[in-house]
Amino acid sequence: MLKPEDVLGAIAAARGDAICVPTMTTAPAWRTLAPDDLSVTCVGFMGGASALGLGLALACPDRRVVVFDGDGSLLMQLGSLATIAGARPRNLTHLVFKNGVYHTSGAQDIPGGLDVDFVVMAKGAGYRNAYAIKEPNDFTRRLPTMLTEEGPVLVELHTGLAEKTPMTDRGGLPFHRQAETLRTKLRGPRG
């Protein structure tokens, strides 16, 4: 079982200038780990992280885009798997933090719970690659590859519950300010 904060910390250290799209329970920890960088949180329209990442990946084909999706969130726009597969963004890494519950709203089970297999779904939709990771050592070993391999790639991360949720740790910029800030940064010279 992976700890979400450890996963995010490792990604923060390894991502380079990748654009990151957290949502729901990955948002509070990511705010702390990467406060002033190329990120935009999908907040206010649950389920939109994957399609938001797709748009960024298509607009910025020379950068890696990493989506930190949730299992409950992805179920809300499951069709995005087919849309992403059809668009074939080579630079998109789609991480699904799988804990089997809607953690933010009180940890109610998602439909199907932990039996839902996003790897099979992504492969069936046409992702170039999809696999699950359950152990920290396996995650550490495969992280460099998942941040560079040809996409679209989906990685199902079997995690415990995050320490914080958007309900227990409110804050961060509203979406419109994050979006404008990221747009401004992407228009500037690449650092």
Added chain:
Amino acid sequence: MPESIPASLIIDTLKDTFREARAWLAAEVAAPPRHPHLGWILSVPDTHQRTVLAALDKEQAIRVLTCATEDEATTTAAGLWMGGEPCVLMIQHAGLYASVNTLRGVAIDGRVPVFYMIGLLSREKDTRWSATASRCSIPSACRTLGSRAPTTCT
């Protein structure tokens, strides 16, 4: 059946719009992105726009991405906008209703400018350019949702 705007005119207008958007970006950015296309159409196919979609299939300058839902199309448009890419959504009127929360989160609260081209359920020749006179509920719904310029064209 009322007469329709020719598909070629719509596509030429889209090209002009995309060129203008890119010119704005080029004026503001030291090194604007260079893409082989002018802009994007994000489509959830609509019966009333089928002739335009068929014509777009032959276009090299405009990239068309078919989305599974209007939610995805709206959110993908936000990502493209952040990356400096011009895009237009082509959806049906029922799809706008289906994606109202995403519209609110992205285009209203999120303040991302999203250009929707929506096929009306029933086209009305006599209400050209008049959002208030249309019998279709979409124009008034758009005003309620905060759209700045709902416009009907036949």
